[in-house]
Amino acid sequence: MLTNSFFALSLLPYLGFLFFLTRNPRTPRLALIGFYSTLVFVAVTIPAGLYAQHAYGTSLANVDTLHGGAEAFLTVANILVALGFRRAVKDASK
Numbered sequence: 001m002l003t004n005s006f007f008a009l010s011l012l013p014y015l016g017f018l019f020f021l022t023r024n025p026r027t028p029r030l031a032l033i034g035f036y037s038t039l040v041f042v043a044v045t046i047p048a049g050l051y052a053q054h055a056y057g058t059s060l061a062n063v064d065t066l067h068g069g070a071e072a073f074l075t076v077a078n079i080l081v082a083l084g085f086r087r088a089v090k091d092a093s094k
Contacts, residue, residue: 011042031084037077045070 018035021027048070049060060067 014038028084028088030087031081034077034080034082034084037080038074041070041073041077044073 018039021032021035045060048066052058052060052063052066056063060070
């Protein structure tokens with residue numbers, strides 16, 4: 001599928017983003033952990049999607065339990081990014 005190719009290609013710029021973000025000493029550590037956790041979301045979503053297709057014959061979006069579990073990883077990653085930058089803003093204002 002064409003969407004799978006675009007998905008795989010989209011990882012390259014994101015890995016570049018992580019590379020440069022990691023090299024910047026001003027990047028809040030907790031936010032950086034959150035950005036890296038997004039890769040965990042991707043790593044969980046791919047096998048969950050394959051399982052949904054194989055076991056249920058449909059996409060991951062149509063299997064609520066699997067989809068919700070995968071999205072939980074993204075939610076945690078987003079919370080870590082937000083808390084990391086929140087802490088950095090609070091520290092900078094002191």
